[in-house]
Amino acid sequence: MTGDLTTSEIEFVKSAERGEPYVGDVRKPLRAEVVATILEDLAKNSSVRRLTLRATKVTGVLDLSGREIWSGIELHSCDIDTIRLRNSRIPWLTLRNVKVGNTVDLANVTMSGNLMLTDHCRVVGSSPNGAVNLQGSRVEGDIFISAIRIANSLGPALNLYQSVVSGTVEVDTDIKLVGSSIYGCVIFAGARIGGDLRLTGIRADNPLGHSIRTDSARVENDVILRRVDVQTDYRGTAVEMGGLTAGGNLSVIDSRIWSASAPALSATECRVGRGCYILNSDFKSRAAHGGVRLSGMQAKGLSISETRFQNDEGTALDAEGLEMDDHVLIRASTARSGGSRNALNLAYSRIRGGLDFEGTKARNSSPEGYSVDLREVTAGRVLLPDSLACRSGESDPATWLADGAIDLDHFTYSSFARNSSGVDQWLRWLRSSPEYAAHPYRQLAAVHGDSGHEATARRVLIEQQDALVERRVQGEGGARISKKALRITLGYGYQTWRAFTALLIVVLSSVLLALAAGAMLLPSGRNVASHTAKTSHQGTACSVVERIGLGIDRSVPILNTGTRERCDVDPTSSMGQVFTVAFWLLQLAAWALTTLVIVSYTGLVRRL
Template sequence: MHGLDDLPERERELVEAAQRGLEFKCSDLSVDSLVSDAVDQRDEVRAELLRELLTGRYGPLDPHGVRVRGARIIGRLDLDHVKSEVGLSLIACVLMGEIHAEYATLRHVVLRGSHLNALHADGLCVEGDLVLEDVKIVSENENGSIRLLLAEIKGQMDCDSLVVSNTSGPALLADRIRVGSDLFLRSVSLASSSESGSLQVTGAKIGGDLALDKAKISNEAGPAVVGDSIKVGGSIHFNQTQVLGTGPEGAVRLLNAQIEGQAGFKGGAVINGSGPAIIADGINVRRDIIFHAFKSRGDHVDGAIRLPGAQISGQGEILNSEVANSSGAAILADNLQVGGNLIVQTVKAVGSGHFGTFRLVGAVISGRFVFSDVEIGNASGPAVHADTLRVNGSIQWQRFVAQGGSNSGMVRMSGARVGVQLDFQGEIVNNAGVALHADGLSVESRMMLAIRAHGVGKLGVIRLPGARIGGQFEFHRTYVSSTSADLIELQGATVGGAMFLPFKSLCPAEGTGKVCFHPGRIGIDDFKYATLGNGSWHQWLHLIRCHTGRYRPQPYQQLAAIERAAGHDKNARNVLVAQQRDRLIRSPESIGKFPFTFFHRIWGAIAGYGYRASYLATVLIAFLFMAGSIGYIAGQVDTRPGHHVAERVVPGNVADKTNPGVSCSTIELIGLGLDRGLPLGPAGMRNRCDLDTSTKRGQAFTIAMWIIQAFLWGLVTLGIAGYTSLIRRPS
């Protein structure tokens, strides 16, 4: 231990103050005044003296430690490997040299309001708090202005209002730092030019909150904030934070970060003109993640805000925000997992490219997925790309606008699964392809589309082939338009409840006739539904007949089954008759060539293809009337004097040419016609009255009877076949 006699008076006063636990006030000068050259030596303190005090050269110090205010510290403060029982406080001081405290151990370190050249303290251990509040550092140090690699701060680390400018390296480098409580970086201003990042806390462990509220962090050569694999025991706050980064590594990096509390981005902005804005692949947030009144802009194919593989145990919220990316997705969140609801409200997002503007491929949302007052645009790809999305709750999109040009669909939800219901209310415009592309969509309950949709191309405007809707499916006030595409594709879809179609879009005249010149088309091959929700069966039949691209039997069979199940057998028969007529017109090859098509026409005209028994009965009666009439006429036509074509049968069947024949009665003549014409067993009338086939006139009447009999045979066969449903095959 050294004595104090050799020390100047001011230094003795400092030593005595430290020993007595008092703060040594060196001057009342401001920090700016201390920086100038015209400073009295009484206002200066040697850095070496501070080291000597902390190493115990002048004996034990009070537990309050070394406390200096308003001093100009001369020289480099070398505390490397110093282990002290007390702490160091330099309040409103100016340090002319750098502070080095690598692997030092101090009770506390307070540099509040001071100006430094640099603080290099890798491996520093602080038993209490580290306070860098209102500290200002201006340097050109490629190793970093503040270095705290592997440091351990057992208390709180307070860097509020810290100002650091480094034109050659990081502003604050604290990879793998451990902070027992909160890390405050509120209202800081960190500016640097470093490829590795301005604020670096990769692998850090923060026991409490990480707060960057109202911070301004920028980097001209790389990321602004790098927090890959950081672990935060509390919440992370970017409230009213302004972040500007450069390059493909992103402006804010939080890859595989673990946040036990909430992650909030409120009222600030993250901008990167040459790369992603936020890269948070694999982030794990145990509570909510919130983007509120937030602006983000990036320029990279990988997305402006990246959240692929992220796990959000609470709720995800994007409110009153704007996100833009001129080269890729605005929000890319493939395989995102949200334990609560995902709410996107009053948001404007603009992206570019085939990845889509808002991308949620393979994401899982345990609660509801809500879009409200959202505008999403993409000139060269989907607005929303959510193939194989799974939502255990409902999807509710209200006042939603998606527009642009995508040859793969403007809103994509192919293979998506919705646990409750799906409601779309908004507008989808695609100038290059499908508006809503939802092949294989599955909705457990009801689905409602109240949208204006426009698309082009051959794949349709609204695509739902193979979809499965457990409840009713309603197109409510939906308007669908296209310049070159089918409007709605429902091939192979299944609806468990009532089906409501947008008849006005498909056929503006809402026709019910056999012919229509409106071009709207709907694809309903193998489409199954439980009941008709709107429109009469005539309108449905009109759509099937006039607004489908080709003849298919299943739509007719489905409509007929619905009407039959409702007890409307006549309507069902009319539908099936219309099916056969449409088959003849649009698919004659399924019937065959002539004469099959001819017989098909006759079959329809006479028997209604077996579905109209009254037609067949009428024709049968007509032919039987003809047969009876021919029998009666035969009894009036002469063959020779005294004989007629039909007359009494001569016993022994020996013709008597000398005596006149015996005329048959009217009843016998009619009975003869019926006996000759009936295809079934004879009634026995011919035993008393028959045709004289030995004459030419008798032979002509016989041939006429044969023709009638042949027709009657055919009619009976058709009747039997129709009764046994042999002709009711779905073709």
């Protein structure tokens, strides 16, 4: 080294050459170029593989860009203006309780070990690339960031865009990040991480755009956001995860995520190897196309519990087009939407397991919209509680009334869970739907029928026909009257017993009429119904059995007991003519009712 070193710098050089930590004095700073020179010399002439500075002030820019550094660097309780290692190779880097006056620039660095920023480090930068910039870097160990403050007035706070990390990235506990960039405050977009991505205890603010970005990143194990508190005031999604691939679980737990004019969380088109979990969190947004967006996600399953979704301009939870290998559980949660958008949207989802909304409420205050959209959803066992769909009420979910609508068009499911709503509630949802659709009724009837509840299935199908009459045949008088007649006589073909009972009443009436005719005397002394000329005792009274047979022959179509050949009404008298006309009317009614019974049993009436 040259002879212009200060006393403190000479002591530093000696400590470095011996491989010992240098404990400095903030009143006696080291020049950054001296530290850089020592690191280069150690790489060339020494077996020392560690440089440690403690309680030291370093002036200037520690610039090791484009160099191969053989010694790992540890700074503890130091004060430094800028650390620049762009395009460098270094074993590892540790910063503990370090104050960085500008930036930590590690863009395109190659690090064979770990990167650690812990113990109340502070970085206050003004760089468009990031106050802590690891863009394009390659770290073969882990990255651990804890108890740190990072602020950037011109760009992201933490930037790992398209970085590659072989191990785990953990940003954990007491993290305050402030950025000023339309691209995001914390950026993991396009990164490749071989272990977990754990973001715990983060507070991130960005007045210009996204707060946290992991879009298009690939993480081999779990992605975990726990106790995350982020808020975005401009047109940027608070947490943007679109296109993320996670080999393990994707979890958002105990978090508060708000966006003033965009989605709070967007995880569209994510590919998750195991389950997606959203637990005990709070989402608030103003976004026309979904406050929390999970549309197109593929995962083993989805579990949401004790979480609040609020979107003042659109759908609160948009999970359209999910592809789930197992259950979707949305329990003990609330969703509130603004405008005419659905509060919960799962339309076009494919769920190979069950769909469970136990304890969940979804509110859409608009009379034009649905509270829950289940169009074209395919699922196994379903649980829809009575209180799921709400419209009226105040801001407190406890005041919400279960008077909302659910879009059930082409919602296909196999069975009901034990605590699911009964058929009365399902029929209320169908009746409250703004538009008529046949499939929801037929699906509901089919599931009840498969469960052995045939009466309930028929009731549902009758309700379907009632709805068809009310919504489709308005103004068509003839069709409306015919449908009403089928409703009364046959229950639209699902209650044949109605027509059969009426037929029995007609037959009984005919028998009673025949008994009366056989008992009534004419002025000539003969009975109205008496033996015919084909008998040897013409004009004499018929027996009770003969009169019963006469009533049956006069009413039941096709059936002929042969009684009329021996006993019949005499039509030559005026009273006999009255009885004859009465028998004709009963026979006409019997023919009509018999026809209805036949077409009902064959199912023809259901096609009318």
